[in-house]
Amino acid sequence: MDEHIKEQLESTFKSVVVTIAEDTRIVVNVKKDHVLAVLRFLKDRKFEHLALISCVDWIEEKEFELVYILTDYMQNGEKDTGRESLHLIVKTRIPRQKPLFETVMGVFSNAEPYEREIHELFGIKFEGHPRLIPLFLEREYEIPPFRKDFDTRKYVEETFGNIPSVENNK
Amino acid sequence: MDRNQIKKWFKEPAKMANKYSLHAIYFCTGCGIIEVPPVITARWDAERFGVIPVATPRQANLFLITGYVSVKTLRAIIRTYEQMYEPKYTVGFGSCPINGGMYWDSYNTIKHLDKYIPIDGWIAGCMPRPEAIFIAVTHLWTLIDKGMANAYIKYRENYEFYRRNQEMALGKLEWPPLYPIQSDVRTVENG
Numbered sequence: 251m252d253e254h255i256k257e258q259l260e261s262t263f264k265s266v267v268v269t270i271a272e273d274t275r276i277v278v279n280v281k282k283d284h285v286l287a288v289l290r291f292l293k294d295r296k297f298e299h300l301a302l303i304s305c306v307d308w309i310e311e312k313e314f315e316l317v318y319i320l321t322d323y324m325q326n327g328e329k330d331t332g333r334e335s336l337h338l339i340v341k342t343r344i345p346r347q348k349p350l351f352e353t354v355m356g357v358f359s360n361a362e363p364y365e366r367e368i369h370e371l372f373g374i375k376f377e378g379h380p381r382l383i384p385l386f387l388e389r390e391y392e393i394p395p396f397r398k399d400f401d402t403r404k405y406v407e408e409t410f411g412n413i414p415s416v417e418n419n420k
Numbered sequence: 421m422d423r424n425q426i427k428k429w430f431k432e433p434a435k436m437a438n439k440y441s442l443h444a445i446y447f448c449t450g451c452g453i454i455e456v457p458p459v460i461t462a463r464w465d466a467e468r469f470g471v472i473p474v475a476t477p478r479q480a481n482l483f484l485i486t487g488y489v490s491v492k493t494l495r496a497i498i499r500t501y502e503q504m505y506e507p508k509y510t511v512g513f514g515s516c517p518i519n520g521g522m523y524w525d526s527y528n529t530i531k532h533l534d535k536y537i538p539i540d541g542w543i544a545g546c547m548p549r550p551e552a553i554f555i556a557v558t559h560l561w562t563l564i565d566k567g568m569a570n571a572y573i574k575y576r577e578n579y580e581f582y583r584r585n586q587e588m589a590l591g592k593l594e595w596p597p598l599y600p601i602q603s604d605v606r607t608v609e610n611g
Contacts, residue, residue, distance in 0.1 A: 386492070386528075387491075387528060388491050388492050388495075388590070388591075389491060389528070389591075391527070395527040395528070400527070402525045402526065402527055403525045405527055406524070406525050406526070406527070406531070410530070410531045410532075410589070412588070413532075413535050413585050413588050413589065414535070414585070415532065415534070415535050416534065416535065416538070416574070416578055416581060416582070419578050419581040
C-alpha cells in the first residue's frame with residue numbers, strides 16, 4: 251500500500267518528493283503551487299481525514315513550512331485490514347517575506363480553525379478563507395507570537411512588568 | 421461540634437456560619453482543576469469541612485483559582501469575582517497564579533494574579549495534593565476567626581487601583597465599575 255501510493259504520487263506529479271519515514275508514515279514534499287492538486291488527488295484515494303495543519307518557522311532559511319497531516323482511517327475501518335492507518339504528511343514551504351498562501355477549505359472544509367490558528371499565531375494569510383478572525387488571542391501583537399523572532403521575555407517584561415502590585419498603592 | 425466553640429457561636433453567629441459553610445465556585449482554570457473532583461467526591465470528601473461546590477458565582481463565597489491564568493481567563497475571573505456575595509474568599513491554587521510558574525515567559529499568561537483581584541491565601545506547589553486544599557481551608561478558618569480574611573474589603577478600598585491594573589492588562593473593560601470610582605465622581609460634580 252505504501253509503495254503503491256508512492257508510485258502513484260511520483261508518476262502523477264513531477265516535482266513531488268516522497269520518502270517513507272516509517273511503516274505507516276509517508277512524507278510528501280510538494281512545491282507550493284501543487285499543494286491543492288496533491289491534496290485533492292489524495293482525497294480521491296481515500297485519504298479523507300485532515301487531522302491537522304501545522305506550521306514551522308525556519309528563520310535561518312527564511313521560510314515557513316506548512317504541514318498537512320492526512321489519514322485514511324475511514325477506509326481502514328470499513329475493510330478491517332488489520333493494519334494501522336496510514337499517515338500522509340504533506341509538507342510545503344513558503345517564503346517568510348511574503349507569508350501568503352491559499353486556503354485548502356475547498357478540499358477539506360475542516361481546515362477552517364487550523365488556518366485561523368496559523369493566521370493568528372504565525373501571521374500567514376490564507377487567500378479565500380471566509381473569516382480570518384482571531385481564534386484564541388485577545389491582545390494585539392506587533393509580531394505574531396509563534397514566530398521565532400518574537401522575543402517573549404522582552405514582551406513579558408514590557409507588558410506585565412509595569413503593572414504595579416497593590417502594596418505600592420499607599 | 422467542638423464544645424469549646426459554643427461561646428463563639430453565641431458571640432458571632434454570622435461569622436461562624438460563614439466559616440463552616442464555604443460554597444466553592446466551579447471555575448476550571450488550568451490543570452489544577454484535576455485535583456478538585458477527588459476533593460469534592462467520596463475519596464477526600466470536602467463536605468467534612470463544610471466545602472461544597474455550587475453552580476453559579478451568585479451562590480458562592482469561596483473562589484479557588486486552580487492554575488495558570490490566561491488573559492482571556494482573567495476577564496472571566498474578574499467578572500465571576502465581582503458577582504459573588506460578600507463576604508467572599510479567594511484562594512490561589514498552585515504556583516501559576518502566584519507568579520506565573522512555568523508559564524512566566526509566556527506571551528499570553530497573567531503573572532501575578534493578586535495584582536488584579538485580591539487573594540486571601542495561596543497554596544504553593546505544582547500540583548498541590550488534594551490534602552493541601554484542606555490545609556488551606558483550615559487556615560482560612562483561622563483567618564476568618566481572627567478577622568484577617570478581608571481581601572474583599574481590600575478590593576472595595578483599592579477598587580480604583582485594581583480597576584486600573586485590570587485595564588492595563590485587558591484594555592478597555594466592557595462592564596461598569598463595581599464600586600464608584602473617585603475620579604468619576606469628581607468629573608460628575610464638576611460637570
